Amino acid sequence: MLLIKNAKILSDNQQTIQRDILIQDGTIKEIGDNLSDVQADVFDAQGHFLTPGLVDVHVHFREPGFEYKETIQTGSLAAARGGFTTVMAMPNLNPVPDDQAKLAAQIARNQENSVIHVEQIGAISKDLTDHTINDIQGMTEAGAIAFSNDGKGVQTADTMLQAMTAAAKAKRPLIAHLEDDTLLHGGVMNDGEVSQQLGLPGITGLAESSQLARDLVIAKVTGVHYHVAHISTKESVALVRMAKSQGVHVTAEVSPHHLLLSDDAIQKDDAYFKMNPPLRAQEDREALIAGLIDGTIDMIATDHAPHGTEEKQKSFAVAPFGITGIETSFQLLYTHLVKSGLLSLGTLIDRMLIAPVKAFHLDAPTQIAVGQRADLALFDLTHLTTIAVDDFLSKGKNTPFIGWQVYGETQATWVSGQQVYQR
Structure with a gap:
């Protein structure tokens, strides 16, 4: 007691x-x-x-396959230090949980090694890249909370149509990492003045927003719960706002770093600022904050993406995308959004707890009550x-x-x- x-x-x-x-x-x-x-x-x-434990619908705990970056144990301890008691773990692992047996094994691994509640997301297609979708129904029965090819964009409309149809039938959300490979052109940061000044190849916002526009049309037809991961551009915010007004079952998340930083924070070739999607322009950051305030963006998710120190000390051109975030997100957002008067404390708790639980039907408390x-x-x-x-x-x-x-x-x-x- x-x-x-x-x-x-x-x-x-x-x-x-x-x-x-x-x-x-x-x-x-x-x-x-x-x-x-x-x-x-x-x-x-x-x-x-004191609040009910926070909920993060987008984390990378790296185990199995990349334990030098993070393990389920260290990731869950970091989550607890950040005030999170429930998270949803992405499937870009090795092996990828892309069938019923691997998904069940990953869930067992999470339960054995985590100090918090970990829900597992299943892969849409084999190895996150195949054009043929996995056994969505079988993986749902094995315990998948949702489906995503996070880290890879679904490149063809037909694959996305198949995936959304299967996810809708299984009554599971589909989480989209939006990235049109044909528009990347080797980019490593936002395409703009800063990338030109640093001499680094840029990633246009079209790589995200053009795929989002395609997906929203398909989502309306299929009736799936379509969730936009780490939204980053003003065009994407406008598209989600319009889709919601037309009755599309769409939810969206934004990461703390996209709310707090724009690409002008990158003063030199420092890969600690390299993430995917990249830090965008100041006008994009302002649109994200506005979307969070008015509810167009439903929730905040950290996209906690730990890497080895040596990897991130390399040049922007070759270092991996991603930053760690689960230990610092609440305090950064409370300081810069609540203390500044942009959000109320209650709204921040809604975006970091109540909205994620509601959207994904999670078994997690949203109020302190008997x-x-x-x-x-x-x-x-x-x-x-x-x-x-x-x-x-x-x-x-x-x-x-x-x-x-x-x-x-x-x-x-x-x-x-x-x-x-x-x-």
Whole structure:
């Protein structure tokens, strides 16, 4: 039995109120003022902000195949340090979970090695690149939460039509990594003034938005739940907004780095700023923030993509795409979106918890209430701290946010009432 004393929680009218939370057998038993229980272990929250654990629908835990970058254990510990208690793991692994047996084996591996809840996404097609789709129904029965070829764009309309039809029949979302290979031209960053100044080949926003336009038309016909991963351009935001107005079942996510940075932050050949999709122009960043505020973009997802240090110290031209993000996302977003007045705290919690649970029908609590599972995260919203590489629990240290000063550091995280992280 656990008694969390002096925690601030969000009330129904989105104000913070101080409460004590009594937890028994992994669930919340009582909420009140000045609670006491002689049998309970007491944790003093010291007036910090307590919320149900955050949810991230887009992570890369790299195991199996790339354990030098991350493992399920280190990724889940990093998630707990970031205040996340449920994540959805992408299938770009080796072997790729692209059939029923491999998917079931991956789910078992996640359960054995993770300190948090990990839902597994299945691959749309063999090795993420084949034009023939996998056994979507069989993988659904094996436990796939959704389907994606993340890291690779689905290159033909026919493959996407087959995939959406099968996913709709299986009642599972299809998550799209939008990238038209014929429009890449070897690009490594956004196509614009900065790429020209640095002499690096650029990636046009058309590589994303043109494929999105194709997919939205197919999604309307098939009725599938179509989810846009890591949206990055103003054109894509406009397309999603229009599709929603026409009744297409589309949801979208944006990554913290695309909300906080534009390509003008790249002052030199520094691959810690190399991600896919790339950091876009300032006008794109502003459109993403506007879309997040008005609900066109439903949720925030980190796209946590750890890499080896040596890999990311190479030139932009050859280093892998991706940055780590699950340990720093809440504090960065709270500092730069909530403290600045762009979002309310309640809206940030909606985009990082309630909206993902609702969209993907996840088994995760969205409010602190009696009878709910005690997946909880405690954040210090009042003290300024510095993001330091030595504090990371992820194997990946590849982030441009090292040295940034932030509010909102995680103090503790619980999964089913068991503490899995304490600062």
